[in-house]
Amino acid sequence: MRVHFIVHEAFEAPGAYARWALRRQHTVTSSHLYDGDRLPPTADDIDLLVVMGGPQSPATTTAECPHFDAVAEIALIAACAAASKAVVGVCLGAQLLGEALGAPCLRSPEPEVGSFPVTLTEAGREHPLFDGFEKRLDSGHWHHDMPGLTTDATVLAASEGCPRQIVTYGRFLYGFQCHMEFDEGLVQRLIESAEGELAALADHGFVQPVEELRRNDHRAMNERLETFLDRLAAEYSAA
Template sequence: MRTHFIVHESFEAPGAYEDWARARGHEISHSRVHEGDPLPRSADGIDLLIVMGGPQRPSTTTEECPHFDAAAEKALIAACVAADRAVIGICLGAQLVGEALGAAFDSSPNTEIGSFPVSLTDAGREHPFLAGLGDTFDTGHWHNDMPGLTADATVLATSAGCPRQIVGYSRYVYGFQCHMEFTPACVEALIEHSEKELATFADRPYVQQPDQLRANDYTEMNAKLMTFLDRLAADHTGRE
């Protein structure tokens, strides 16, 4: 499977998504836009597009952040969807997926940073790629916004702090507001970038501080993500 990552910042690493792709022997490529890498010109050569998170919003302009071109990313996402490629957006990426399909992103009711449980909806518990993963399980979080919902979108998981944690836009297109890819290295990079900001959020109910962030065990969450990805990849490949 040819898996392409769009990475917006060095401290927003693909983590367990890339660990999975390497372990499965995928052909992996990257657009590290923070280093000046170009986006693919089309969906050709991509079977799975994974769009990572970042501190930007879909409304961030190139004047505000020269290396982030939301319109170009949304055009690539739309091209991949039209070509029946699999697409997964994480955090900012999830919001860009929704926008590419015509649904404007929203502010989340709460800032969430840390490890907190998400609960599968009825649709999530019955979903072929999520079934059996547990009705409720802990996932990583680091966000202020959430993806928009198209008329055909299905909310597959929610949390106490945010009603749109996993969104299915179609059989092969998903938005993950939660960060199931977090590893200790991913979290350490985010802490290093955001430690001063975290201190200002100390009174917020869904924000953990650095010591707790480092103490969280993300292993089980990573395993659940890999199960989802295995099922998605097998189903997508099996169409042919």
């Protein structure tokens, strides 16, 4: 499987997504936009596009962030969807996926930073790619916004702070507002990048203090993510 990562910032690395792709010996390519890499010109050489998070929003302009071209990313995501390629959007990536399909992102009811449970909806519990998952599982979070919903989108998981944590937009199209890819090193990089933000959010109910962020154990959610990705890859290959 040819997996391409779009990475907006060094501190928003693919984490468990990349480890899964390498362990399964998929062909891995990346666009590290913060380092000057270009986006793929077409969807032709991609089977699975993974669009990572970042501090930007779909409304961020190139004047505000020269290495982030939301219009170009949305066009690539739309091309992948139109070609029946698989797309997984994470946080900002989930919002861009919704935008590419005609659903503008929205502000989340609550900001979430840390490890909090997400609950599978009835549709999520019945979905074959989440078969056997716990109804409630801890997941990483670091966001203010959430993806929009198309008329045929289905919410597969929600949290107390955000009603759209995992969304499917089609057979191979998934948005993860939550960060199931987090690991200890990635969280530390996020902490270092966001000291002021964390201080400003300290009084919010779904924002953990730095010491707690560092103590969170992400291994179980990483394993669930790998199971989901294995099933997505198998379904895509079978098609």
